[in-house]
Amino acid sequence: MADKTALIGVDWGSSSVRAFRIAAGGTILDTRRARDGVFTGQGAYEARLRTLLGDWLTRDVPILLCGMIGSDRGWLPAPYIAAPTSFADLKPIRAPFDRPAFIVPGVSFTDGEICEVMRGEETLLAGLEETDVTVCLPGTHSKWAQIEGGRLTRFRTYMTGELRAAVLANGALATGVEQVASPDAFAQGLRAAADGATRALFQARARRLLGQLKPEHTAAFVDGVLIGAEIAQEPAQTVTLIASGAIAAQYGAALADRACTVDPETLAARGLLRIARGAGLL
Amino acid sequence: MADKTALIGVDWGSSSVRAFRIAAGGTILDTRRARDGVFTGQGAYEARLRTLLGDWLTRDVPILLCGMIGSDRGWLPAPYIAAPTSFADLKPIRAPFDRPAFIVPGVSFTDGEICEVMRGEETLLAGLEETDVTVCLPGTHSKWAQIEGGRLTRFRTYMTGELRAAVLANGALATGVEQVASPDAFAQGLRAAADGATRALFQARARRLLGQLKPEHTAAFVDGVLIGAEIAQEPAQTVTLIASGAIAAQYGAALADRACTVDPETLAARGLLRIARGAGLL
Numbered sequence: 001m002a003d004k005t006a007l008i009g010v011d012w013g014s015s016s017v018r019a020f021r022i023a024a025g026g027t028i029l030d031t032r033r034a035r036d037g038v039f040t041g042q043g044a045y046e047a048r049l050r051t052l053l054g055d056w057l058t059r060d061v062p063i064l065l066c067g068m069i070g071s072d073r074g075w076l077p078a079p080y081i082a083a084p085t086s087f088a089d090l091k092p093i094r095a096p097f098d099r100p101a102f103i104v105p106g107v108s109f110t111d112g113e114i115c116e117v118m119r120g121e122e123t124l125l126a127g128l129e130e131t132d133v134t135v136c137l138p139g140t141h142s143k144w145a146q147i148e149g150g151r152l153t154r155f156r157t158y159m160t161g162e163l164r165a166a167v168l169a170n171g172a173l174a175t176g177v178e179q180v181a182s183p184d185a186f187a188q189g190l191r192a193a194a195d196g197a198t199r200a201l202f203q204a205r206a207r208r209l210l211g212q213l214k215p216e217h218t219a220a221f222v223d224g225v226l227i228g229a230e231i232a233q234e235p236a237q238t239v240t241l242i243a244s245g246a247i248a249a250q251y252g253a254a255l256a257d258r259a260c261t262v263d264p265e266t267l268a269a270r271g272l273l274r275i276a277r278g279a280g281l282l
Numbered sequence: 283m284a285d286k287t288a289l290i291g292v293d294w295g296s297s298s299v300r301a302f303r304i305a306a307g308g309t310i311l312d313t314r315r316a317r318d319g320v321f322t323g324q325g326a327y328e329a330r331l332r333t334l335l336g337d338w339l340t341r342d343v344p345i346l347l348c349g350m351i352g353s354d355r356g357w358l359p360a361p362y363i364a365a366p367t368s369f370a371d372l373k374p375i376r377a378p379f380d381r382p383a384f385i386v387p388g389v390s391f392t393d394g395e396i397c398e399v400m401r402g403e404e405t406l407l408a409g410l411e412e413t414d415v416t417v418c419l420p421g422t423h424s425k426w427a428q429i430e431g432g433r434l435t436r437f438r439t440y441m442t443g444e445l446r447a448a449v450l451a452n453g454a455l456a457t458g459v460e461q462v463a464s465p466d467a468f469a470q471g472l473r474a475a476a477d478g479a480t481r482a483l484f485q486a487r488a489r490r491l492l493g494q495l496k497p498e499h500t501a502a503f504v505d506g507v508l509i510g511a512e513i514a515q516e517p518a519q520t521v522t523l524i525a526s527g528a529i530a531a532q533y534g535a536a537l538a539d540r541a542c543t544v545d546p547e548t549l550a551a552r553g554l555l556r557i558a559r560g561a562g563l564l
Binding site: 080108110113114115116117140141156157158159160162163165166167170171172188191192195196197198199201202203205206207209210212226229230232233 | 362390392395396397398399422423438439440441442444445447448449452453454470473474477478479480481483484485487488489491492494508511512514515
């Protein structure tokens with residue numbers, strides 16, 4: 001049986017990397033994952049890519065990379081394309097590799113003083129079939145994007161995942177106790193978010209001291225606060241949620257019947273294929 | 283000339299300690315300061331207090347301590363008195379010392395699910411002469427308190443100082459560049475806070491990447507965001523600001539003509555004296 005691989009796609013983010021063998025119809029034929037992110041590794045991207053892809057490199061297909069690999073801390077800096085933009089305008093740049101390898105540019109957006117940047121999310125958004133939708137992409141820096149007429153018109157960023165890690169690692173909210181899920185503590189956090197995140201976060205400390213929150217539910221409460229702070233700014237009646245696992249469940253609970261969830265890896269593969277086609281790489 | 287010391291007061295917080303020789307009228311006769319906080323030192327409070335006070339201990343006057351020294355991580359846990367409370371109800375507890383030494387209790391407040399705690403700020407509030415006022419006490423955990431009819435009726439906490447330190451130390455906002463003051467970047471941060479703190483904080487990253495914020499102005503921008511997030515929740519038309527130095531200047535600029543500023547050390551000394559008198563220690 002002939003190999004059906006049309007494209008090797010690589011989503012190389014801050015903390016991890018995922019590689020896909022993608023068929024012409026968008027099906028993922030094989031996936032490789034490593035905790036070998038742009039911010040956690042030590043440069044030498046050409047060698048690391050060779051190790052990650054291994055025997056996949058015997059295939060005569062282009063390689064398309066997206067994510068922080070294109071940042072000023074990555075392999076080589078790819079530009080930001082200004083939104084509003086069509087996905088066909090995200091022209092990849094050539095990477096220094098002995099096979100045809102390319103990096104997807106990021107997207108920027110400005111509105112008065114407000115500045116926004118994304119790298120990696122634009123590729124997942126390119127994989128969507130809907131042409132008019134509000135999209136939530138949870139993460140270290142959660143993005144909420146507007147797709148209108150099939151174009152990425154604007155987006156907002158919330159420092160959700162980074163703040164979660166920072167407040168739980170040290171300071172008044174650190175516990176030294178293993179955290180366990182708690183839908184009740186998460187719901188408490190969502191309600192507290194109405195007073196603003198910087199006030200609501202301290203509630204995790206005060207409620208613990210006064211016996212209203214268990215130490216092992218601190219993370220669940222903090223998740224409620226930070227996710228609630230996002231949703232408080234986002235009035236859309238229906239939201240496409242690009243997430244999986246526990247994070248998808250939390251945002252799903254917070255958005256109730258407003259959200260429909262789509263798997264990020266499926267979208268990454270479809271988006272890479274769409275951008276590769278748009279740029280004439282296939 | 284006879285020594286006029288009526289009380290030795292000690293404000294022993296998380297990161298530093300300040301001791302005062304206080305005259306019967308509230309005048310501070312002498313001050314000693316050390317970077318020897320409850321969270322930065324290693325227990326052994328009796329010995330540390332003896333070192334700090336030194337020759338002051340030859341005076342036959344009581345010692346009154348306030349702040350995190352009375353927390354479960356301090357010398358011995360003093361209770362929380364529930365607000366609304368009069369300052370006369372803040373009865374100090376005896377500390378294990380060979381001289382008459384006492385620790386001021388903290389104050390708690392609950393309203394439905396909301397919980398609040400303070401330790402140290404109640405003593406500064408006790409030093410105020412106004413009987414009906416909204417008070418802002420900036421810090422690691424900024425407090426906004428309501429004094430009504432001379433009683434502490436309720437208060438709110440914002441995790442301002444802790445979040446500032448956390449986001450500037452690591453992650454997307456860390457710069458490795460020495461920070462310099464910038465009223466313009468601070469004002470930018472204040473305006474950005476209107477979109478919520480978790481969104482506004484990421485603006486420091488995005489504006490730097492797109493050339494709209496200098497790396498050395500990151501801290502000033504973050505200060506604007508976090509102080510702006512406090513003020514957005516606090517509608518009081520006039521505010522008594524208990525702060526000094528650069529922090530007083532920032533809050534003063536943010537509150538414009540709504541604030542009148544009072545020096546924290548003066549209030550600490552007056553508050554300790556008032557609580558000592560109320561408890562019959564003098």
